[in-house]
Amino acid sequence: MIIGAPAEIKTEEKKVALTPALAHSLVSLGHKVVVQKGFASGAGFSDFDYTKYGVETVNSAQEVYSASDVIVKINQPSFDEYDLLKDNQVIFAFFKFSENDNLLDVVLDKKITTINLAKIKNNEGDYPFIKAGSEIVGKTLIRIVSDFAQKYMGGALIGGATGIAPMKITVLGAGTVGLNAAKTALALGADVSVLDIEPHVLEKYSNQTKIKTYFANRENVEKLLPETDVLICAVRRSKKDKYPIIKVDDINLMKKGSFIIDAGLASGNIVVETMDRVQNAENPVFVNDGIYYFCAPDIASMAAKTVSACISGILEKYLVSAISFPDIIDALRNNREMISGVMTYDGNITDEETADEVGELVYELSMLTGF
Numbered sequence: 001m002i003i004g005a006p007a008e009i010k011t012e013e014k015k016v017a018l019t020p021a022l023a024h025s026l027v028s029l030g031h032k033v034v035v036q037k038g039f040a041s042g043a044g045f046s047d048f049d050y051t052k053y054g055v056e057t058v059n060s061a062q063e064v065y066s067a068s069d070v071i072v073k074i075n076q077p078s079f080d081e082y083d084l085l086k087d088n089q090v091i092f093a094f095f096k097f098s099e100n101d102n103l104l105d106v107v108l109d110k111k112i113t114t115i116n117l118a119k120i121k122n123n124e125g126d127y128p129f130i131k132a133g134s135e136i137v138g139k140t141l142i143r144i145v146s147d148f149a150q151k152y153m154g155g156a157l158i159g160g161a162t163g164i165a166p167m168k169i170t171v172l173g174a175g176t177v178g179l180n181a182a183k184t185a186l187a188l189g190a191d192v193s194v195l196d197i198e199p200h201v202l203e204k205y206s207n208q209t210k211i212k213t214y215f216a217n218r219e220n221v222e223k224l225l226p227e228t229d230v231l232i233c234a235v236r237r238s239k240k241d242k243y244p245i246i247k248v249d250d251i252n253l254m255k256k257g258s259f260i261i262d263a264g265l266a267s268g269n270i271v272v273e274t275m276d277r278v279q280n281a282e283n284p285v286f287v288n289d290g291i292y293y294f295c296a297p298d299i300a301s302m303a304a305k306t307v308s309a310c311i312s313g314i315l316e317k318y319l320v321s322a323i324s325f326p327d328i329i330d331a332l333r334n335n336r337e338m339i340s341g342v343m344t345y346d347g348n349i350t351d352e353e354t355a356d357e358v359g360e361l362v363y364e365l366s367m368l369t370g371f
Helices: 020-028 049-052 062-065 079-083 105-111 128-152 176-188 201-203 218-225 300-321 328-336 335-339 353-357
Strands: 003-006 034-038 056-058 070-075 092-094 113-116 168-172 191-196 210-213 228-234 259-262 286-288 289-295 341-345
Touching: 003 062, 020 034, 020 049, 020 300, 034 049, 034 062, 049 056, 056 062, 062 079, 070 300, 092 300, 105 341, 113 335, 128 176, 128 228, 128 259, 128 289, 128 300, 168 176, 168 218, 176 191, 176 201, 191 201, 191 218, 201 210, 210 218, 300 328, 300 335, 328 335, 335 341
Parallel strands: 003 034, 003 070, 034 056, 070 092, 092 113, 168 191, 168 228, 191 210, 228 259, 259 289
Antiparallel strands: 113 341, 286 289
């Protein structure tokens, strides 16, 4: 089969889903790989990193799409790519059909199989792509804090020094992002507090004896914010949660010069009421009433090479399954985990959530896969 990777169109996107390591594996298995020239430069990979393994480079996305049976990318196709899509292609990407007008109609009309990396669930009950990305984002948040301290706090150290108190970092949300942010900050010597509503989630910190844990209630929020130098919001909320957790009155409790990062800003998962904008990556910080806000459009792209390597490494077993059989249904029978990621197949919506959003009936893949 022919696997293709076009350049990402989304502004400031640097991540890729097809690294040279994955391309090498695919070519070694006898498949052809086609990539758009320069498509991975933002993640630190040159064209030579691919061509040395026998990958073909082409000048345009149109050449990639027209040649390929399977497309591998980070973002779902944008409007400018609709006409490039081929009938019966298979596309691996992070899909959010609600963000692109008519994309769902296009892939249904062309009978494209779309596999959403974010929806793939493994046998352990985890979402491996989301979990890996969240781990890296959590660690990247502390790098952002360090850079901020260098630029806006006169070079203050997160961990302080002899006779100098460490920064007080408060993490709201004890999931994978929050856990990795807290652990990384602790490793640098910060005074770390974590808040969450779930006691079993806070138990993750039981072996991190220097991390203080609190239930995320109003009393504890109002207690911690006046002492906080850096507030990291890492709460994953449902679509039904319309109101911010950290309100204007809470922000007014914080010291002037404090720093706030809302990790879900770019995806619309806003926790802080005063987070009212998304800045560009070159100028991600703005100040409002003495409080600094970090508002980059994509935190994961700040660690593009590492994220790309993780995504590509996890993707390999699913992609190899998909291209090892002439029919995608046989591939799904061979790798059942992949079924959870299938959004559309043969002109039908196979994802229940997507079907509900557009008021259509869901097509049960189990009728074809047998499970």
